[in-house]
Amino acid sequence: MTHPAEPTAPLILDGGALSLEDVLDVTQRRRRVTLSTAPEFRARIERGQRFLARLLKEDGVVYGVTTGYGDACTRPVAHQDIDDLPRQLYTFHGCGMGQILDIEAARAVVLVRLVSLCQGVSGVSFELLERLAWLLEHDVLPVIPEEGSVGASGDLTPLSYLAAVLCGEREVIDNGTRRPASDALAERGLAPYRLKPKEGLALMNGTAVMTALGCLAFARCAYLAQLSTRITALSVQALDGNPYHFDAELFAAKPHPGQQQVAARLRQDLHAPRTPRNSPRLQDRYSTRCAPHVIGVVEDALPWWRQFLTNELNSANDNPLIDAEAGKVMHGGHFYGGHVAFVMDSLKQAAANLADLLDRQLALLVDSRYNHGLPSNLSGASAERLALNHGYKAVQIGASAWTAEALKLTMPASVFSRSTECHNQDKVSMGTIAARDALRVLTLVEQVAAATLHAAVQGVELRSRLNDAGAVPERLAAFVDSVRRDVAPLAEDRAMDSDLNHLCGLIRRRHWRFYDA
Incomplete structure (x- = not known):
């Protein structure tokens, strides 16, 4: 190896x-x-x-x-x-x-x-x-x-x-x-x-297992928040959306720091520093307009998730503990993983919402009723081959399935305490199950992100070919180029599983760097 x-x-x-x-x-x-x-x-x-x-x-x-x-x-x-x-x-x-x-x-x-x-x-x-x-x-x-x-x-x-x-x-x-x-x-x-x-x-x-898994889940979720922000910018560009939904003065009126940070990143990506008197289109659908409010929940939760996990990581959590200086044995319950369980239960809910957000963006991108002039299902086939090709139709179905599974797994594990071991362990944290659930949810979110990323990049390229399309903002153009080094555009229909698995691997390894990461 x-x-x-x-x-x-x-x-x-x-x-x-x-x-x-x-x-x-x-x-x-x-x-x-x-x-x-x-x-x-x-x-x-x-x-x-x-x-x-x-x-x-x-x-x-x-x-x-x-x-x-x-x-x-x-x-x-x-x-x-x-x-x-x-x-x-x-x-x-x-x-x-x-x-x-x-x-x-x-x-x-x-x-x-x-x-x-x-x-x-x-x-x-x-x-x-x-x-x-x-x-x-x-x-x-x-x-x-x-x-x-x-x-x-x-x-x-x-x-x-x-x-x-x-x-x-x-x-x-x-x-x-x-x-x-x-x-x-x-x-x-x-x-x-x-x-x-x-x-x-x-x-x-x-609590070593739940804490270890929690550390891994934290890193994956933090990365997905930044990736979701970049995918949202791509979706707005592809949909010819309103880039001024992320105005700085607008977000100053609702001062959640993480939410404001997401809006600022979207402004940077879309080169939309200041809202004009009249926006080109008044209001986009919520999956783009409210993206800072969805992704911002993760960004605002990351500091306290970090605090809980860091404290647990640096704790002595077995029983009993030995205080050699004071000459005593201390019997307690530091093995209880309630803090980790609470982090994992909340993390998987916030992460699943990222999947739901991106799934809705993908649904807009592929639907010719809502994508403002892009081909149906973002097909890249030639005009004479459009009837035969179906583009991202099945990918969108898959993303919907993965999203549904992620949302299904958001039931908090920590509320399912069981009395075990002859009622000695009569109140337990379920922290390890919560951590395992969180990792499974994150895997599903990564799959949805891979699907929406693939489609959004295609959408940006298709938009740029339209006669009235403006130039792709520099940051997004550079990112599209970097993605294209790993996956090819979808012209004629092809099996997409290898592309999606490859993108999931890159996401899992945090291949791309975003913003202040």
Whole structure:
């Protein structure tokens, strides 16, 4: 497998705060991860484990270390069995189902769990941190089934696959190849790790999966907001629309910052700095006129989505936590993923609205009753071949289907709390399901964006050929040229799936740069 070139500066983990962009850099292999060599960092990690070991010698009671798990917390574990308890935890949680996380998501999960443990209050060994960093360095990643977490008491089932892989069990994706973890470790001369007391809980009893998926969803949604703005500008140009719907003074009257930013970007794209006394056409349909109001919801939500996810990323979220300085064990519920669940539920709703917006623009573009003189279905065929060719007719049907599916998935997952585990976990966040839903919605939005982008570029080119058409604004003309380097115009009908899949890949990789991105 060929990896992209990496910057010279690695990401050094020392318990300090990371950004969402740091996570993305690691997941996409733009940066290596190393643990800080500062003595104070290692000392902070080791203090927690030494305090825990001392407590065990003094016959202290620590949940999940000297007791059973969950509702079995009142059941003491014999001293001679304490070392076997972590393996029991990841073993009985090996019941994940469904599709497996892709490589990018798996890397994000490993990193996010490592960042949490680097806070120094989880009672783990420095060696465990080194093992997690080793997985990232060697691109040996746990095979993690998507399904099985209710998002409180942490992502127990999916994270059991991370714990098991460290111990040489289950499967890994080793530089792109799925194989037994034991083989991958043995090939590199690394003995399976034996989890120490509390380390099973520390690995599994946290929000790493939902947070990792949330970081990826955030980046994809932020990009889609900017792409939707550019596609809207193309649609306005293709439809010979009113570029003055985005007037600065108009938007000053409703001062949502993100909405104003979208309007400003549209003004830049359309070269429409100031509204004349009489606009060429009074009012366009809502899917173009109200685009800043739809896309602006995403732009205005991005800062607080970022805040919630960044706080979760940089938190210690297992249970119990170890305060070696104060000499106490703190039992709580930081594994509860309510903040991530709320971000993901709101994000998928806002993102689905982008699909609905773009789908409506596409419907206008292909309909000769509303597209102001463009060919029916934006067909690029010659006049004598128009009756035989159908242009974007089926693409618009597909976009409508993808939009409907995205909208269907916007039911908030966080309101579907279930009482589980003998009513110990009687209120749960559903954060991981919300994150998985959000990623599926984003995939559908990307498909709608690809379809509308393809059609809008065609529409701009067809508009420019009309006798009364003005010049295409410079920014849009340059963007159309860049798209045409990847997909050809639609003249005679052809199967469009390869074009759309290619565009979806470019969107997923955030190929084009927009505005201040």
